[in-house]
Amino acid sequence: MSYPSNLKQRGVAVVTALLLTTLAVTIVASVFWQQQVQVRAVENQRSQSQTQWVLRAALDWTRIILRDDARTTVVDQLGEKWAIPLVDARLDDYIENDHGDSEVRNGTLSGSVIDAQSRYNLSNLAVDGVINPQEVLVYQRLLGFLGINPSLAAATAKAVLATQPPSAPPSAPPPTTGPPLKPPPNPDAPPVPDAPTAGTSSQDQRALFIHNEDLMTIPGYTPAIIDKLKNYVVILPKPTPINVNTTSTEVLAAKTNLSMEKATALVASRAHAYFLDTMDFQNRAQLAAPLGDADIAVSTNFFLVFNKVQWERANVDMQALIYRKRTGNTTVMWLRE
Numbered sequence: 345m346s347y348p349s350n351l352k353q354r355g356v357a358v359v360t361a362l363l364l365t366t367l368a369v370t371i372v373a374s375v376f377w378q379q380q381v382q383v384r385a386v387e388n389q390r391s392q393s394q395t396q397w398v399l400r401a402a403l404d405w406t407r408i409i410l411r412d413d414a415r416t417t418v419v420d421q422l423g424e425k426w427a428i429p430l431v432d433a434r435l436d437d438y439i440e441n442d443h444g445d446s447e448v449r450n451g452t453l454s455g456s457v458i459d460a461q462s463r464y465n466l467s468n469l470a471v472d473g474v475i476n477p478q479e480v481l482v483y484q485r486l487l488g489f490l491g492i493n494p495s496l497a498a499a500t501a502k503a504v505l506a507t508q509p510p511s512a513p514p515s516a517p518p519p520t521t522g523p524p525l526k527p528p529p530n531p532d533a534p535p536v537p538d539a540p541t542a543g544t545s546s547q548d549q550r551a552l553f554i555h556n557e558d559l560m561t562i563p564g565y566t567p568a569i570i571d572k573l574k575n576y577v578v579i580l581p582k583p584t585p586i587n588v589n590t591t592s593t594e595v596l597a598a599k600t601n602l603s604m605e606k607a608t609a610l611v612a613s614r615a616h617a618y619f620l621d622t623m624d625f626q627n628r629a630q631l632a633a634p635l636g637d638a639d640i641a642v643s644t645n646f647f648l649v650f651n652k653v654q655w656e657r658a659n660v661d662m663q664a665l666i667y668r669k670r671t672g673n674t675t676v677m678w679l680r681e
Contacts, residue, residue: 347452351417364559364591365548366643368475371382371679375474376633382671384516385622387613392656394655395595395655395658395659395660396659396660396681397480398451398508398653398655399653399662399681401630401661402453402455402653402662402678403651403662403664403679406426406455406457406647406649406666407666407674409425409426409457410426410647410666410668410672411586411668411673411674412672413426413567414668414670414671414672415672417583418642418643419618419619419620419621419642419643420459420587420589420590420591420644421618421619422590422591422613422615422618425471426441426457426647427457427459427590429455429456429457430453430455430456431453431454432456433452433453433454434451434452434638435451435452435453435655437655449455449654450651451654451664452653452654453651453653454651454652454653455649455650455651455652456480456649456650457648457649457650458647458648458649458650459587459590459591459644459648460578460580460584460644460645460646460647460665461580461584461585461586461587461591461641461646462483462587462591462595462644463576463577463578463586463588463591463592463595464483464486464576464577464578464586464595464599465578465579465580465583465584465586466483466500466504466553466559466577466578466579467504467579467580467581467582467583467584468482468501468583468584469483469497469499469501469504469505469507470504470518471583472508472509473505473509473510474505475502475505475568477502479501480497480498480501480519482496482573482598482599483497483500483501483598484497484596485597485598485666486576486577486595486598488577489588489594489597489598489604490572490573490594491572492573493564493570493654495564496562496564496565496569499562499563499564500559500562501554502625503510503559503561503562505538506584507552507553515639526670530550534581534584534667534669534675534677535580535581535667535677536600539646545552553564553579555579555680556570556573556574556577556578556579557570557572558579574594576594578646578648580665581667581677583638583643583665584636584641584646585638585639585640585641586599586639586640586641587612587641587643587644588610588614588619588625588640588642588643589596589618589619589623589642590644593607593608593611594607594612596610599635599639599640600631600635600640601632602649603631604633606629610625610628610629613628613673618642619642621634621642622635622640622641623639624642625640625642636667644668645667645668645669645672646651646665646666646667646668646677647665647666647668648663648664648666649661649662649665651662660680660681661681662680662681663679663680663681664676664678664679664680665677665678665679
């Protein structure tokens, strides 16, 4: 049975129209989808930018608090404003949302400031190209308190030593005549890493330890060990004493060679009456041998800042190390997000 040619042509036209309609719908849908993806990308970039601005503002506010604290007291202890954590503070909506109205967005800011000198500073293990055996013993005791193999202390000291230039031989006395000598370095200047040794190739230079995660380059360290050390160990640009007003029981016991029971009692007592100076601490601790200013202190120059912003789909964490001079002025040593 054959169909008239006009019916065949009409059927072909209908099929062609349907195919063209399907193709057009597919193209339009693809265009709308690409546009939606681009809009979402722009929104995500805007949210990311807004969270970064909030984090920078929070960091600046922290620096103001630390500066004012240095101008009002010479003692740093856990009862001060900088030590009070900020928990899920709601953010005001200072930018219109996607609908053009002024509804409050679901944004929060959390943050805390930690006295970096409340933790054991691994930079103490080697100074000026020489390992400090007393500090190695301190770190061994700390590792033992935390249930970690104490043999890591010697390996860590060697790794820290490898990042430092060798100690220079004693220099000749300064000449009595000639051009004027350079002025001594400013004690308020922020510490800087040692410059590369002259004549040393870039392959011989080892990266400085900055974050605790850098310890993974030392054999024996694992992610589990580094996680266990995160509240007890820090890497600062220069050797520092521990602040007895803010340190933990484990670090205090390791540094002073006290028993855990005695260190626990001292930490509990400072909650009612913090240590006014190092002599006050040594009298209350009844140490067998006195400690020097290089070992303990009641003030701090380094602070760790942890901030977190949740803003729409953006969720950003920021960490920073702040160096505070004696004058109260601050310098951001490093920052990472």
